Amino acid sequence: MPEHVSQSLARITRLGRRCCDVLEALGRAGLFLVQSAFSMPSREGFRLWLRQMHFVGVLSLAIVLVSGLFIGMVLALQGYTILVDFGAEQALGQMVALSLLRELAPVVAALLFAGRAGSALTAEIGLMKATEQLTSMEMIGVDPLRRVVAPRLWAGFISLPILTVGFSVVGIWGGYLVGVEWLGVFEGSYWSNMQANVTFIDDIGNGIIKSLVFAVVVTWIAVFQGYDLVPTSEGISRATTRTVVYSSLAVLGLDFVLTAVMFGGL
């Protein structure tokens, strides 16, 4: 067989193996999610979940709220300078609320969550794996999926939507501070324009559905990367990076798809 034919054959083989690897990883990740998320809850599991809620949710609150405040303030400032050209600064409340509820709160909260909590989850589980804590749990008959993974998954699923709601509330308040208190938009029109144009199901509901989807994706990626990594110090650092990169890409990509489905018809 000539040289170049065998070379290209080898290349095709490598490509095929790559594809098989990716598919396998996807399958492992799917099985992993189903096995751990739907394991039987117990009293002990509830306590473990509570501890994770504290770490993943409560301790992420500060960064999410401060970011929300600043983003709301910036939105009001930027929006005002544009709207005032059209004499439409009364629409500021509506603009701030809709951009936060539909788009910025779910996305930015998910990105912050991936950086603040996701990377920590990966590193923690990865270190457990590297120091063979997970294996020893299996040896003494404790299922690590139930004991370690499930509480973290559920904590993530529940806390991100709550964080998103907090982000929106604080952002709208920040917009109020800048728009009404500083730039002098009439307070009544800030709120009434908002109330006239925001609907509970379409805007708030869809924003929360978005954040639920992001919560599942980000937590899943974070925990799976930790569980599936190569148990060396380099492997942990790689997996942590991958968590942040993959979840950011997944959030932004999914956001486009979800927005097209939810608001594309409007």
Added chain:
Amino acid sequence: MKRSKTMEFGVGLFMLAGIVGLVFLGLRVSGLSLSAPTETFRLEANFANIGGLKPRARVTMAGVTVGRVEAVELDTEWYDARVVMSLDSELEGQLSRDTTAAILTAGLLGEQYVGLSVGGDPEVLENGDSIRDTQSALVLEELIQQFVSTMAKG
């Protein structure tokens, strides 16, 4: 044990804050009211041109919001626009048969809404009736066109 109690308290507070935030968004931002949805009745009105009127636009009377536009559709019999409105049931049997409906604009370029004004007919509009006397939306482009053509003649 102490640490675990404060942790539980923190998580509880966190989840409560989430619920309170949601209630705030519902009441203050989207303007949901806690009272049961008010009873409504339907009226229809045909307009030659609705301009930019959209479903969910306000229906007002003397500037007071009394209902919303439910649907905007093309009436294929007359080829004009049929606007279905739902109004507070308090007004059922109160509006005279010669009530007029006009499509108005908030500000020069603002959103469009329907303004009703009552007439003097002793007969009244009931659920599902349609308003005869309507005034179409003011389309800015048509106005400018008229203005330009009269200028050219003059």
